[in-house]
Amino acid sequence: MERIYDRVALIGLGLIASSMFWAMKRDGNLAGEVTGYARTEATRETARRIGLCDRVCDSMAEAVKDADLVILCVPVGAMGPVMEEIAPHLKPGCTVTDVGSVKGDVIRSVTPHLPEGVFFVPGHPLAGTEHSGPESGFAELFDNRWTLLIPGSAPDEVVGDLRSFWERLGANVDLMDADHHDLVLAVTxxxxxxxxYTMVGVADDLRRVTDSEVIKYSAAGFRDFTRIAASDPTMWRDVFLTNKEATLEILGRFTEELFALQRAIRTGDGQHLFDYFTRTRAIRRGIIQAGQDTAAPNFGRGPSGQK
Amino acid sequence: MERIYDRVALIGLGLIASSMFWAMKRDGNLAGEVTGYARTEATRETARRIGLCDRVCDSMAEAVKDADLVILCVPVGAMGPVMEEIAPHLKPGCTVTDVGSVKGDVIRSVTPHLPEGVFFVPGHPLAGTEHSGPESGFAELFDNRWTLLIPGSAPDEVVGDLRSFWERLGANVDLMDADHHDLVLAVTxxxxxxxxYTMVGVADDLRRVTDSEVIKYSAAGFRDFTRIAASDPTMWRDVFLTNKEATLEILGRFTEELFALQRAIRTGDGQHLFDYFTRTRAIRRGIIQAGQDTAAPNFGRGPSGQK
Structure with missing residues (x-):
């Protein structure tokens, strides 16, 4: 297939950027040269050692020079400052995108720094694992997952190229506006x-149940929570600080429902509980039918939870 | 190895009972004849068709006749009535155990019906999947998982036999008192x-985000919740109705913590969030080190979430 971008720059070299790089290599001809930049020297050294990026640069300016596509893969709170720093070095006509989990705040912080003739098309691949860092990436991360793009006022052709790029990384692509994205993501x-995070914190805090008990007896549901609660703390701090409104709205709905169920427990209303628990099974079936999860018991974990 | 029980009766033929049967067969000589009973004719027919139990009986009385070990595998709320029904048919000196997720309430409802000379040793295998019914069982379910036994006043020898039985089914065994069990399980x-269940219900309810969006975009965390929320509604209704106090206590702690984090989001206290999210990573490491979960990203699900 045809090459889409001659030069691609990855700013930030964590799980998403490294997976994008390996997925570009898997395609073979999706991008010409891929440059990369990471804030710490340790990460840049790791990247060089494992062959992550065709060229690892020691400055953002060098990494984005002549790039046709610049992908911001830094925590949401760092997007604005990074855009400010790279702006003078961007090639006219290039496309800037990002992979942040929040879109409204990123648009508000990035757009003021955007030079004339450079297009910003925010994006968000709905894929990840509980691991982070340059060594955690793998080419298949985006396969059959969804990437959401926020077209804004960018020309159709610019959005179309980015869409094709993501599709060749393995993803399905949907277009969405930023506010709706932030609400959907607050839910999902x-x-x-x-x-x-809260539930794991509570378990850790409780003096009457030891951590060792929590760990040994986690197979009954809790361990699934701990996987989610092992995700990158910086990334998640920024998500909550920048998607404040939607998160607080959904949290409000959540506590309202939780209190209703709590009341049903207190008053012994078994029918309310049974009906609620029956309804939620249907959503699970939908997710499996849509190919977004495995139907194998316990996510197909080996019998002993180890593979 | 030596046979422990000449005759074992399984009352209720769902995920746990069927897994116990296959694990007994895997051992080869753990039990002599295994009888089984299920409330509905449909389940009994399925059991006969797939060879679940050496003999499927049409009445509980027939199933428990001459049994050395009777295992109650029915929802927690049904334990008392079942015990009442089987009591006159139990062999003197036999052991009755159960696999319910709540222990205090089961003990309170079962004990009054216990005939003289029959020992009740409640148990709880901390293992399961989101699937239920007679066809969902598999021999490896208990391997390297923990089973908790409540010795109460039963003779050491009776408890020791049951402990050996569970160990040969693949489980590690700990002894615990009922109140502590119910608190630990409320947490884990x-x-x-x-x-x-609540989170999945909220997502399903929200008119501004469609179910189809929730399903498509679930990979970002939500799908792990849907697996848990796909568990058997009857079983879970009974758990909450019978472990009311401990669940309400832990829920109280949970909402307290959640409100603190919600406040940190509202006031923009990034340090509080970061510190909280960092602390919870340690518990995950403990669970993996204890062999209770896989370190593979996303539980080792295939790249597309399908295996």
């Missing part, structure tokens, strides 16, 4: 993460 | 399940 990702 | 299982 941000609030579940906050809740999982 | 009951509250996480309630929270997962």
């Amino acid at each position: 990702s941000h609030t579940p993460h906050l809740i999982a | 299982s009951h509250t996480p399940h309630l929270i997962a």
Whole structure:
């Protein structure tokens, strides 16, 4: 297939950027040279050692020079400052995109720094694992997952190229506006993460149940929460600080429902509980039918939870 | 190895009972004849068709006749009535155990019906999947998982036999008192399940985000919740109705913590969030080191979430 971008720059070299690089290599001709930049020297050294990026640069300016596509893969809170720093070095006509989990705030912080003739098309691949860092990436991360792009006022052709790029990385692509994105993600990702972090924190805090008990007896449900609650703390801090409104709205709905169920438990209303628990099974079936999860018991974990 | 029980009766033929049967068969000589009973004719027919149990009986009385070990594998709320029904048919000196997720309530409802000379040793295998029914069982379910036994006043020898039985089914065994069990499980299982059910219910309810969006974009965290929230509704209704106090206590702690994090989001206290999210990573490491989960990203799900 045809090459889409002659030069691609990855700013930030964590799980998403490294997976994008390996997926570009898997395609073979999706991009010409791929440059990369990471803030710490340690990460740049790791990247050089494992062959992550065709060329690892010691400055953002060098990395984005002559790039046709610049991908911001830094925590949401760092997007504005990074854009400010690279702006003078961007090639006219280039496309800038990002992979942040929040879109409204990123647009508000990036757009003021955007030079004339450079297009910003925010994006968000809905894929990840609980691991982070340059060595955590793999080419298949985006396969059959969804990437959301926010077209804004960018020309159709610019959006179309980025869409094709993501499709060749393995993803399905949908277009969405920023506010709706932030609400959808508050439901499917941000609030579940906050809740999982909270539950794991509660277990850790409780003096009457030891950590060792929590760890040994985690197979009964809790361990799924701990996987989510092992995600990158910087990334998630920024998500909650920047998608404040939608997260607080969904949290409000969540506590309202939780209190209703709590009341049903207190009053012994078994029918309310049974009906609620029956309804939620249907959503699970939908996810499996849509190919977004495995139907194998326990996510297909080996019998002992180890593979 | 030596046979422990000449005759074992399984009352209720769902995920746990069927897994126990296959694990007994895997051992080869753990039990002599295994009888089984299920409330509905449909389940009994399925059991006969797939060879689940050496003999499927049409009445509980027939199933428990001459049994040395009777295992109650019915929802927690049904334990008392079942015990009442089988009591006159139990062999003197036999052991009765159960696999319910709540222990205090089961003990309170079962003990009054216990005939003289029959020992009740409640148990709880901390293992399961989101699937239920007679066809969902598999021999490896208990391997390297923990089973908790409540010795109460039963003779050491009776408890020791049951312990050996569970160890040969693949499990590690710990002894615990009923109140502590119910608190530990409220933390590691009951509250996480309630929270997962709630979150999935909220997503399903929200008119501004469609179910189809929730399903498509679930990979970002939400799908792990849907697995938990796909568990058997009857079983979970009974768990919450019978482990009311401990669940409400842990829920209280949970909402307290959640409100603190919610406040940190509202006030923009990034340090509080970062510190909280860093702390919870340690618990995950402990679970992996203890062999209770896989370190593979996303539980080792295939790249596309399908295996």
